[in-house]
Amino acid sequence: MALVELRGVTKRFRKGDETITPLDQVDLDIVAGEFVSLMGPSGTGKSTLLNLVSGIDRPDSGTITVAGTEVTKLSRSKLADWRAANLGYIFQTHNLIPVLTAYENVELPTLLLKLTASERRQRVELALEAVGLSDRADHYPRQLSGGQEQRVGIARAIVAHPQVVVADEPTGSLDAETSEQVQTLLQRLNKELNITLLMVTHDSDVAAIATRQLVLDHGKFLERDGTSPTRKAEGGKMIKQFG
Structure with missing residues (x-):
């Protein structure tokens, strides 16, 4: 079973009198431990995909399952709890809270989990060490x-x-040298810590660091070689976690 599974997912938007369909009956499998990059022209729905997978938005039709949970069936309140425990989001512009230290910014997601103070501290220290x-x-x-x-x-x-x-677009606001450092970090987190990553980028060089590259074209996903991205899952749950 794939860690992330999309089946028949369609998403539409209204723009004036026009209906835009960035995702049209798409299927997609992402296996635990994969690093998948997604490219495509601006406005084709790449960020929409991330919002659907993370439960921030809902598809008009189809199902999205992440780690065995059908996200499309969860209520808004349950979605918030599920997202806190299962989904990490890297933004283009950091989105750090300026009045909090690095430690406190990293700690924020753990406050939504049922952890002791020592468990929270250990996780924050490990995460900061990892980066x-x-x-x-x-x-x-x-x-x-x-x-x-x-x-x-x-x-x-x-x-x-x-x-x-x-x-x-995790490197979109960075200069070339810093972008390379972040790319190296993302690769290391994927390879050494087995973290499953789904990354949107406009930069083909950044996309190339992933273990699999997809292109969003006219509402459909294609591998960089032009084949369908739906495939048999290899393996199952994440093998190991850092810490």
Whole structure:
């Protein structure tokens, strides 16, 4: 069974008198431990896909299952609890809270989980260590470089040990050198910690770091070789978690 499974998913939007269908009866499987990148022209629904997988938005038809839970059937309140425990989100512009330290920003998702104070502390310390920022735990966002801010955002995305992490243009606001550092970090988290990643990017070089590359074309997903992305799942649940 795939970790992320889309079946017959359609999403439509109204734009004036026009109906736009960025996702049209699409199927997609993502296996635990994969790093999948998604490319396509602006406005074709790449970010829409991330919002659907994370339960922020709902499809007009079809089903989305993540780690055995059919996300499309959850109520809004249950979705919030499910998302806190199972989904990590990496934003393009960090979205850190400026009055909180790096440690406190990373800790935020753990406050929604039933963890003891010592368990929360251990997870935050491990997440900061994983992104190489243990020595910046007490720094505020204004005291960090853009790359360090993004690494704090990545630590925040993985601190709850989510089943899957989605990343929306994670290098889009970074300079070339810092972008390469973040790319290397994402690859390491995937390979060494077996974190499942679904990343949207406009940059073909960034897309190439993933283990599988998809293109969204006229409402359908294609592998970079032009084949369908639905395939047999290999393996099952995430084998290991950091910490």
